[in-house]
Amino acid sequence: MTQEYAANQPQGFKNYIENVAIVGVSGNVGKFITEELLRTGKHKVTAITREDSTNILPSGVIVAKVDYNNQSSLVDALRGQDALVITMSVMAPPGQQNRLIEAAATAGVPWVLPNEFGGDPFNKEISKDIFIGEPKAKCRDYIEELGKSSWIAIACGFWYEFSLGGGPDRYGFDFNKHTVTLMDGGNIKICTSTWPQCGRAVAKVLSLKVLPDTEGDNSPVLVNYKNGCVYISSFTINQNDMLDSVLRVTGMKLSDFKVTHTTAKEHYQSGLQLFQKGNMHGFGRLLYARCFFPESNGNFAASKDLHNDILGLPTEDLDEFTKIGIQMSEKGSY
Incomplete structure (x- = not known):
């Protein structure tokens, strides 16, 4: 694939992530991701919440209430978003993540961080033995199949x-x-x-430039992780x-x-x-x-290069x- 550069993009191209929607803002890792995104001062954070949710959200978070049984409400909530971060329990209702992925594609969200906070998603042996690996892989494949968004997984271990x-x-x-x-x-x-390190990692990733500015720009960019994995470990x-x-x-x-x-x-x-x-x-x-x-x-650090240093963790x-x-x-x- 030919490398693209920000300098060659059409007028109006935005070489940064500004608007980030999060599912699970009040959850275990979601609240740390939200805090770190807000701390950067670079992002507008929208919490995707159920209509009956009573969770108290951090100051500065925009609230978008949705009905998961009404796909148009998900699409409307995701319009104008540059990235969607999905954090949810493995016990979440079947199909819920796919509905979000479909809505993101319809709304034209270019980047999706699926519910991939765990081990190396490309370790097929472990993925098979723990039962949740195949469903996660199907979600990643579905994002690519729809062809509207790119995904980034976060491998952080437990x-x-x-x-x-x-x-x-x-x-x-x-x-x-x-x-x-x-x-x-x-x-x-x-x-x-740790939860804070995961929060920092997501915020650091989404604070990267999308593309290199020019051919001589060797700084880390978001596109380097397109349909791939970011590996971190505390x-x-x-x-x-x-x-x-x-x-x-x-x-x-x-x-x-x-x-x-x-x-x-x-x-x-x-x-x-x-x-x-x-x-x-x-x-x-x-x-x-x-x-x-x-x-x-x-121990994916034994076979993969960790991105801690690149991200400044x-x-x-x-x-x-x-x-x-x-x-x-x-x-x-x-």
Whole structure:
């Protein structure tokens, strides 16, 4: 494909993202994305919310109430938007993301960040084993099929503080019972990111120029990630690193924890069996356990170049977010 330049575009071309619509502004990661977009001072942020929503939104956010059963209301809400960011639970109603993708195409939204906040979307082995990979791939393919928008996925791994404090089926810790389950000795490293870092990443990406200004412009641009993935990681660590951080933060000793050992594959199989019986805790267990398989895991930094430096993302303090994860566990806010 021939490289395009901003200097060669027709009059009226805008070489930046100004108007950003977000689905899930009040959600776990959505609120951090919104805060960071507003902080740049470069974006007008519109919250796409249901008509009956009572969520209190940040000051400066434009509200567009929609009816997901009325496609025209979605299209109207997205007209004039330069980008659509979709954040929603994996338990969201089937087809909801596709309706948004269709509306974005009809409204002429050039960029869509689909619900892709997780592992490497191009790791086919993991994507198949965790069941949600294929539906996500179909959404990306659908955007391309419609031919009106381009997509960008954000690979960030699991959210660190949410996963650490969310119980034994995630990163293995139960802070109420003082137990930890280590898979394969706790030695398998994975990529994991904090909510604030994910928010910064999205804001940084959408603050890039769309195209290089001229042929000599080598600065990072949005088109470099067209129909591709941005890879970020706050920490590339293993369970033992997490445990060491927990001990530092709490002042506890290893002997204060009951440590259980298993393998990631055994843990995955036990989660799969629960899930097949309709127990959603099993889905969480298999989802996380699959990330720790020795031969194919969630350490995409081992095979892909992270974009942290290109985007100017800061280095974070592991212990700071370990403390937040423990506090979330104590409050039950996960």
